[in-house]
Amino acid sequence: MDANPLGSRDVAASLGGACADASSHASSHPTKTLFCSTHEGEINVVMFSRPDVLDGHYISDLGKELAAFVAPLDAPRLVIDLENVTFLSSAALGMLVTIRNAVQERGGRLCLAGVRTDVRRVFELTRMDLIFEFHDTRAAAIKQLE
Numbered sequence: 001m002d003a004n005p006l007g008s009r010d011v012a013a014s015l016g017g018a019c020a021d022a023s024s025h026a027s028s029h030p031t032k033t034l035f036c037s038t039h040e041g042e043i044n045v046v047m048f049s050r051p052d053v054l055d056g057h058y059i060s061d062l063g064k065e066l067a068a069f070v071a072p073l074d075a076p077r078l079v080i081d082l083e084n085v086t087f088l089s090s091a092a093l094g095m096l097v098t099i100r101n102a103v104q105e106r107g108g109r110l111c112l113a114g115v116r117t118d119v120r121r122v123f124e125l126t127r128m129d130l131i132f133e134f135h136d137t138r139a140a141a142i143k144q145l146e
Contacts (some may be wrong), residue, residue, distance in 0.1 A: 009014065009135045021024070022062045022067075031045075032046070034049060034050070034062045034065055035047060035048050035049055035065065035066070036049055037069065040079075040142045041146070042077060043077045043078070043080060043145050043146070044069075044076060044078045044139060044143050046066070046078065046079070046081065047081040047084065047138075048081070048084050049084070050054070051084050051085060051086040052087060056089055056091055058094055059089070059091045059095055062095060063095040063098065063099075066099050067099065070099060070103055070106070071102070071107060073108065074107070075105050075106060075107040075108045076108035076109075077115050078099075078103055078109070078110045078111070078112075078143040079110075079111050079112075079135075079138060079141040079145065080110065080112050080113070081113045081114050081138045081141075082112055082113065082114050082116070082119060083113070083114030083116075083138070085115075086118075088117070088119045088122045088123075090126075093122060093126060094119070095126075096112075096132075099132070100125065100131065109133075109143040109145060110132070110144060111132075111133045111134070111135055111144060112133065112134050112135070113134075113136070113137055113138040114135075114136070114137060114138060114142065115134055120134070
């Protein structure tokens with residue numbers, strides 16, 4: 001696992017569940033861990049640590065941190081697990097499009113996993129469901145990228 005200057009394994013471990021063995025990525029606010037990441041072979045998996053992480057208070061920091069995470073990767077294969085996300089603002093959707101574009105510009109591929117029905121509806125209403133690849137589970141998304 002890569003060294004992570006943005007967070008600590010202790011913070012990731014405190015999140016429990018999927019983030020327990022992952023690297024955490026903190027915002028400029030020292031008590032807010034925005035996402036954690038792990039590797040499944042050559043595939044990078046990002047999980048959001050809070051259900052409200054995609055609301056307006058965190059989007060700017062989250063976008064910067066995800067862009068920094070993707071920037072050094074060559075042909076990244078990335079799964080963004082949205083299982084913990086209960087709300088998706090238009091700003092969050094824009095940030096996800098930006099990350100998708102950054103991944104594609106590097107010759108990579110991005111899949112979304114675990115998207116709740118109400119969150120998926122936001123993608124459908126904005127027709128962004130046409131540009132993202134969705135999978136019911138993180139495991140299914142990883143398998144698709146292998």
